[in-house]
Amino acid sequence: MSFSDPNETFRQEARELLEQLELCLLDLEHTPGNDDLVNSAFRALHTIKGSGAMFGFTAVAAFVHEFETAFDQVRKGQTQATPTLIAVALDAKDHIAKLIEHPDQDHDGSDAILEALRATIAGTDVVPAAPKAATPEAAPAQDAPAADPGRWRIRFRLPGDALVYGTNPLLLLDEIKAIGPCTITALTDTIPSLDIIDPEVPYLGWQVDLEGPDPHDAIDDVFLFLKDGMELSIEPLAADTATPAAPEVTAVEEAPVAASEPVPTVAAPPAAKPARTAKSGEAEAGGGERAASSSMRVDAERLDELMDRVGELVIAQARLTQIANMSSDGNLKTIAEELERLSSGLRDTTMGIRMVPIGTLFSRFRRLVHDLSRDLGKEIEFITTGEDTELDKTMIERLADPLVHLIRNSVDHGLESAEKRLAAGKSAHGTVRLSAVYAGAEVAISVIDDGAGLNAERIRAKAEEAGLLAPDAKIAEQDLWQMIFAPGFSTAKEVTSLSGRGVGMDVVKRTIDGLRGSIDVSTTPGQGSTMTLRLPLTLAIIDGMLVRVGNGRFTIPLAAVEECVELPEGIEANARGRNFLDIRGSLVPFLRLREVFGTTAPPEPHQKVVIVSSGEGRVGLVVDQIIGNNQTVIKQLSKLHSSIKSFSGATILGDGTVALILDTSHLVAFGQGYVDQGRAA
Amino acid sequence: MSEIKAGTMTALTLRLQDELFAVEAESVREILDLVPITEVPNASPFVSGLINVRGRVVPLADLRVMFGMDRPEPDEDTRIVVMEVTIDGEPTVAGILADKVHDVTDIEAASIEEAPKVGMRWRPEFIRGIGKRNGGFIIIPNLGRIFETQGGRSPSSAASEERSAS
Numbered sequence: 001m002s003f004s005d006p007n008e009t010f011r012q013e014a015r016e017l018l019e020q021l022e023l024c025l026l027d028l029e030h031t032p033g034n035d036d037l038v039n040s041a042f043r044a045l046h047t048i049k050g051s052g053a054m055f056g057f058t059a060v061a062a063f064v065h066e067f068e069t070a071f072d073q074v075r076k077g078q079t080q081a082t083p084t085l086i087a088v089a090l091d092a093k094d095h096i097a098k099l100i101e102h103p104d105q106d107h108d109g110s111d112a113i114l115e116a117l118r119a120t121i122a123g124t125d126v127v128p129a130a131p132k133a134a135t136p137e138a139a140p141a142q143d144a145p146a147a148d149p150g151r152w153r154i155r156f157r158l159p160g161d162a163l164v165y166g167t168n169p170l171l172l173l174d175e176i177k178a179i180g181p182c183t184i185t186a187l188t189d190t191i192p193s194l195d196i197i198d199p200e201v202p203y204l205g206w207q208v209d210l211e212g213p214d215p216h217d218a219i220d221d222v223f224l225f226l227k228d229g230m231e232l233s234i235e236p237l238a239a240d241t242a243t244p245a246a247p248e249v250t251a252v253e254e255a256p257v258a259a260s261e262p263v264p265t266v267a268a269p270p271a272a273k274p275a276r277t278a279k280s281g282e283a284e285a286g287g288g289e290r291a292a293s294s295s296m297r298v299d300a301e302r303l304d305e306l307m308d309r310v311g312e313l314v315i316a317q318a319r320l321t322q323i324a325n326m327s328s329d330g331n332l333k334t335i336a337e338e339l340e341r342l343s344s345g346l347r348d349t350t351m352g353i354r355m356v357p358i359g360t361l362f363s364r365f366r367r368l369v370h371d372l373s374r375d376l377g378k379e380i381e382f383i384t385t386g387e388d389t390e391l392d393k394t395m396i397e398r399l400a401d402p403l404v405h406l407i408r409n410s411v412d413h414g415l416e417s418a419e420k421r422l423a424a425g426k427s428a429h430g431t432v433r434l435s436a437v438y439a440g441a442e443v444a445i446s447v448i449d450d451g452a453g454l455n456a457e458r459i460r461a462k463a464e465e466a467g468l469l470a471p472d473a474k475i476a477e478q479d480l481w482q483m484i485f486a487p488g489f490s491t492a493k494e495v496t497s498l499s500g501r502g503v504g505m506d507v508v509k510r511t512i513d514g515l516r517g518s519i520d521v522s523t524t525p526g527q528g529s530t531m532t533l534r535l536p537l538t539l540a541i542i543d544g545m546l547v548r549v550g551n552g553r554f555t556i557p558l559a560a561v562e563e564c565v566e567l568p569e570g571i572e573a574n575a576r577g578r579n580f581l582d583i584r585g586s587l588v589p590f591l592r593l594r595e596v597f598g599t600t601a602p603p604e605p606h607q608k609v610v611i612v613s614s615g616e617g618r619v620g621l622v623v624d625q626i627i628g629n630n631q632t633v634i635k636q637l638s639k640l641h642s643s644i645k646s647f648s649g650a651t652i653l654g655d656g657t658v659a660l661i662l663d664t665s666h667l668v669a670f671g672q673g674y675v676d677q678g679r680a681a
Numbered sequence: 682m683s684e685i686k687a688g689t690m691t692a693l694t695l696r697l698q699d700e701l702f703a704v705e706a707e708s709v710r711e712i713l714d715l716v717p718i719t720e721v722p723n724a725s726p727f728v729s730g731l732i733n734v735r736g737r738v739v740p741l742a743d744l745r746v747m748f749g750m751d752r753p754e755p756d757e758d759t760r761i762v763v764m765e766v767t768i769d770g771e772p773t774v775a776g777i778l779a780d781k782v783h784d785v786t787d788i789e790a791a792s793i794e795e796a797p798k799v800g801m802r803w804r805p806e807f808i809r810g811i812g813k814r815n816g817g818f819i820i821i822p823n824l825g826r827i828f829e830t831q832g833g834r835s836p837s838s839a840a841s842e843e844r845s846a847s
Contacts, residue, residue, distance in 0.1 A: 597723065635738040638775070639771065640768065640828070641724055647721070651738075652733050660719065660722075
């Protein structure tokens with residue numbers, strides 16, 4: 001942590017807060033009156049403002065301040081969170097993101113967005129006479145309905161470590177000024193003599209005489225993150241006692257700076273510590289409903305490193321086990337077993353650390369659908385399920401773009417316009433579902449729409465036009481759907497800003513292939529289509545079943561293995577004929593790996609069949625021997641072997657030799673080709 | 682794999698069948714005795730194997746295939762030279778099978794000549810130059826080109842899968 005760039009820490013922090021803000025805003029659209037959401041959004045804004053100023057992102061802080069001021073109306077219940085307001089607020093949120101990512105660029109847009117925000121709020125304001133003003137001096141208008149012009153005296157002293165943690169008293173005072181007209185006095189009575197002043201300790205206290213209604217809530221907000229350890233008193237003030245205090249400090253703007261030498265030190269807080277404040281701020285921002293769970297941020301790189309080390313440990317352990325098995329030393333065997341148990345536990349824990357619920361990814365798409373819905377004028381209901389499904393972190397990152405493409409495609413091409421839907425007897429609003437479920441060694445992520453479905457004729461015509469398909473060629477429906485992933489393929493009649501340029505789907509396919517995954521397409525004309533991504537759970541270590549084919553040893557991912565049976569003698573004779581097994585009444589095609597791999601070594605008399613599955617399909621793999629189970633550390637094959645599709649990678653066995661890992665989904669697809677051929681013949 | 686610069690080239694010399702070859706010593710990682718080789722079914726004969734180099738899975742290349750030489754079984758002189766080569770712009774670690782590894786030597790750039798375009802048994806693009814030492818020839822192979830031609834599809838794998846499917 002101590003080496004990280006504080007600005008980067010802030011950015012990361014802010015990104016998360018902005019995400020939280022966005023979610024709140026989107027939820028708010030559906031449940032406009034929800035106070036928890038409003039408060040949560042407000043807290044996120046508040047934290048961004050605070051830490052933004054702390055890290056010198058002044059443009060951000062200024063903008064967020066205005067945003068916050070405007071949004072305060074909603075919090076006070078004076079304005080309803082209308083869809084228009086949410087849309088403007090989302091724009092503002094995007095703008096903050098821009099300000100944070102590119103603080104050096106021009107930000108002409110700020111004023112326009114704020115103007116829009118204020119206008120929107122004013123438009124629905126129940127107190128239209130009190131428009132928001134940019135300057136704190138004018139701000140009191142909002143809170144001065146003149147019903148109860150009370151006077152209050154607030155006295156506070158910051159905790160001794162406040163400056164160290166990057167609190168800027170000036171900003172706090174600014175916030176108090178925004179509550180209502182006030183006079184601020186510095187309490188200098190506790191300042192020690194110059195020689196013992198510690199520049200990082202806030203010796204000054206403040207007395208604020210504030211006009212307005214009961215300020216307790218507002219003040220609580222100001223000191224949200226400082227309450228512990230600070231002195232704070234709020235007392236009502238009789239009208240006459242307040243006046244004398246006023247003349248003491250009239251130049252409120254300059255006074256605090258002049259009076260307090262310690263303040264400027266805040267500008268250069270120690271690099272590491274602000275992160276801590278920001279962190280606790282975030283925890284608080286999460287609200288009371290989230291239990292205080294302790295967590296820490298770790299570099300993804302370190303996790304990768306940890307995974308590599310565990311991989312090496314697993315390999316070393318496998319070697320030890322092998323040696324122990326050959327030895328007669330009981331102690332050695334015991335240690336080897338113990339180590340095996342430990343290393344497999346360590347493996348699971350390490351992989352667990354890398355697993356992230358896919359919900360973090362799904363939530364991003366709500367905004368996408370929201371925007372698409374607005375831009376295309378289609379009403380869309382977006383439903384996500386299976387957010388708890390966990391996937392390797394790297395995988396989740398790389399899935400974002402493909403899913404964006406698929407969702408866009410569903411919304412743009414899949415869902416029809418409201419008129420067409422009504423004409424087809426469907427509800428006016430379309431539904432897009434995003435779901436994730438575990439399926440064996442894989443996770444299946446589906447994008448399901450209830451739109452028009454894929455149009456076989458149009459895809460065919462387009463494929464022929466693009467020269468991907470001969471005009472009279474016969475093609476299975478499944479293969480035809482796969483055409484949409486060919487480069488340069490697009491059936492959209494017009495090119496919209498979102499899709500239809502024919503780039504995207506081929507990129508989706510390539511990315512998923514790169515993750516050792518596959519894409520299934522199914523569609524029902526008039527009722528919608530489903531795109532399912534099947535992905536391996538992890539990229540690092542799997543449980544494998546070691547088999548022998550000829551002289552070679554190969555690993556089959558254990559999670560894909562359904563069962564092992566002996567190859568019946570009778571089938572042996574029919575070597576080049578149809579290769580099917582009858583597994584409890586269902587026909588399963590099988591591949592003789594000896595043939596696939598061109599093995600010349602003499603076959604075992606009793607061949608075994610390992611039945612593996614991927615998605616819906618199953619295939620039997622005929623091997624010479626089943627050796628046993630092992631932990632498999634997956635190593636990628638180099639480019640020199642990337643063209644050989646039967647293998648997804650390689651691993652190192654206990655004796656130090658390399659074994660290839662079979663790509664089950666490829667082999668299943670290959671075996672299913674068998675089935676189709678068998679039916680055609 | 683740029684052109685050989687002026688001055689000298691520090692090279693590791695190794696023997697493939699009857700010919701002496703030189704590879705840039707700079708890109709050599711280590712030299713191993715023969716280790717168990719895992720055959721990759723359906724891979725091209727040039728890179729038909731995988732080896733374990735300190736926990737890494739590394740492809741093993743047989744340059745003799747590319748120079749149309751005989752390939753007798755390995756003997757006690759056989760070594761594996763682990764090198765860094767660039768394949769499609771990506772640095773990759775690969776092993777090269779050598780019938781015998783000799784020594785590290787300096788080859789005078791002046792003595793290196795371009796491979797003749799005609800009258801050679803081998804494809805000229807696989808050879809960067811031919812140097813002279815002690816009256817004999819040393820072939821400097823263009824490893825970049827040799828590995829590049831193997832980086833793409835290997836036609837044999839597709840063909841064999843099709844065969845077994847029919």
